[in-house]
Amino acid sequence: MSAEGSGHAVVLGAGIAGMLTARVLSDHFARVTLVERDPLDEEGSRRGVPQARHLHGLLDRGRTIMEELYPGFTARVAGLGAPTAEALLGTRWYLGGLRVTPTSTGLTSLMATRPLLESVIRDHTLAIPGVTLRDRTTAKALAGTAREVTGVVVSRDDDPRTLAADLVVDATGRASRASEWLRALEAPVPPQDRVEVDLGYASRFYRRSPGQLDDHSSVIISTGPNGRGGGAIRVEDDRWHVTLAGMLGDHPPTDPAGFAAFAATLAAPDIHGIIITAAAPLDDIVPHRFRHSIRRRYERCDAPIDGFLALGDAVCSFNPLYAQGMSVAAQQALALRDCLAATGTKDLPARFYAAAGRFVDVAWQMSTGSDLRYPGVVGDRTARVRVTNAYVGAAHRAAHTDPKVARTFLRVANLVEPPAALLHPAMAGRILLRGSRNHR
Ligand SMILES: Cc1cc2nc3c(=O)[nH]c(=O)nc-3n(C[C@H](O)[C@H](O)[C@H](O)COP(=O)(O)OP(=O)(O)OC[C@H]3O[C@@H](n4cnc5c(N)ncnc54)[C@H](O)[C@@H]3O)c2cc1C
Known part of the structure; x- marks a missing residue:
């Protein structure tokens, strides 16, 4: 993993999304600078990621991407004491109060705290030649014009300075202030869904x-x-x-x-x-x-500004009950890698948001659709949402007794297979038969 490209990319925020982004950018840019507000040389929880004190399940799609970007990742985390198990055989999952039937899923559950996952990813990322970290440093504004970002204003110890960059990536999480920064440049601002x-x-x-x-x-x-x-x-x-x-x-x-x-x-x-x-x-x-869950729809900006991207929770912060955030950030990082490998930075924002949006869409529809099962959650219960939720309810019931349904359901929830896998005629037959309310 050596830096063979040219140019300078700056990544704002050194959480999971920021680190994975720095990793893929290091294949394309000679220098990648990570800017992080928190001190990262101190042990324990840090202010910028209060969610790190809560359970973080890593879906198998996220784990395999991390493995691809950092070969040996799973073994390294496991070597630091995190158990692994085959999902559903070594773990238990209850839906509607009944246990999903234990069966082979081909999925590995890697059970670690978020600080451990983050520290392993950070160690790997900062070991890449050309990647440097400026911690205790806050991103304050974007530099550039309404058409193009040319750098970022950062401040450490109240000493602001501008870092020039060919690409600036916002990975500052759900409280991202990028909309404010873009407005200050009179650039297009993404509409938001909540x-x-x-x-x-x-x-x-x-x-x-x-x-x-x-x-x-x-x-x-x-x-x-x-x-x-x-x-x-x-x-x-x-x-x-x-x-x-x-x-x-x-x-x-x-x-x-x-x-x-x-x-x-x-x-x-x-x-x-x-x-x-x-x-x-x-x-x-x-x-x-x-x-609230929040989605900033950069893909809907008519002409997204050049030289700037956003990803991770800064684009979409999902209801954490579905454990999607780290894995979707990883999918976005892979989409960025593929866009850069295809045609470099030419029209990068529009290409990236189109490619990454496909992954975000799937996860967003799964999680917000599930939230709409609760009458108290305000949202548009379209016919599609109602039919999908009824079908998912049947899949839940079928998964209690049918190993094939359990396996596919878990693989879809882990973002390893697309939701369409549950609609395959043979699968649909099992779900509708075994998931009917009268089935025993
Ligand atoms: C309670 C909770 C539980 C969750 N559980 C799961 C789970 O089980 N599984 C899962 O996959 N995901 C879970 N998530 C989501 C997951 O934490 C994130 O999706 C994932 O870590 C990606 O986040 P991120 O890197 O985009 O942002 P963050 O993790 O928020 O990182 C943003 C980084 O940017 C830094 N920063 C912020 N502003 C600035 C600035 N102006 N200048 C410089 N640095 C800045 C912050 O200090 C931080 O380091 C959960 C979230 C919550 C809230």
Whole structure:
């Protein structure tokens, strides 16, 4: 992975999306500079990514892309103590209160905290020749004209300066201020879609006791009709990372008794069982409020400005219940790599947003469509959404007993197969038969 190209690219934000972007840009640009507001030489959680204290499931599509970009990634994370398991055989998943039937899926679950995933990706990325990091440095504005971005104004210790760049990529996350920066240049600003979910998370680490969960490595209890759900994954250092979730303002409490009581109301008892039998809690319970999913529709800008791209949560921040964010950021990074490999930076923004938008669309439709199952979520329940949700409900029921449906359903949810895989005639037959409400 040596820098063979020419020119300078600047990536704003050194989260997962920013690192993956720097990695693919290093194939094309001689120099790639990452600009990050937080200090990155300190251990532990950091201000810029409060979500890092909550459970982060890595879908298999995201993992395989990371493996492709950083050969040996999975083994490296596993070598640092993160368990791996075949999804559904070594893990449990409950939909509608019933367990999805254990079967071979060909999917690897890599169970690590977000700080561990991020630190491995960061170490690999910063080892690439030509990639440098400026941490403790805040991006403040874009430099250029209404047609072209030529650099970025950054500030460290209140000392602003302009970094000239051939390409600036915004990976500053869901609170991105790029719209403001583009408006200041009088450049096109992306329209936004929002879906209000008022989701609350509360999370805590526990020391694992031997034999818990029959030695399965994780359990996910998907949100049921009451909007409550949760997950527990066994992460590095033999800990459980437990996250409870509640939709539409019904947020899990942060006192230990309330936390355990909330866990007892989930559609399956497994997480409550872990909490009450764990050897010891290891920290305080931490809350997080996620008010809305947001999608900034850069692909709808008539003439996107040259020299500037956005990706990751800065483009689309999904309801975290579906664990899509890191994997879609990885898909966007691959789309960028392919666009650069095809015809370089010529018309890059329009080509990139068209290519990346296809992945974002799939995940956005899956997650917002699911959110619209809840009457309290405001949104357009088109006939397509209603039919899809009825069909997905049948697939859930069929997955409790039919291994083929379970396998395909999980592969689609992991972004490894397209949703159309569930519509294949043989699959549709199984779903409609086994998923009918009268089927036993
Ligand atoms: C509660 C919660 C749970 C989640 N769970 C999952 C999950 O289970 N699975 C999953 O795949 N995804 C999950 N996600 C989403 C996931 O965290 C992100 O989609 C993914 O990490 C990509 O984010 P990002 O890199 O685009 O942005 P971020 O992770 O937000 O990183 C942005 C970076 O930019 C820096 N920054 C911000 N502003 C500036 C500035 N002006 N100048 C310089 N630097 C700046 C920040 O410090 C940060 O380092 C979850 C999200 C939330 C909120």
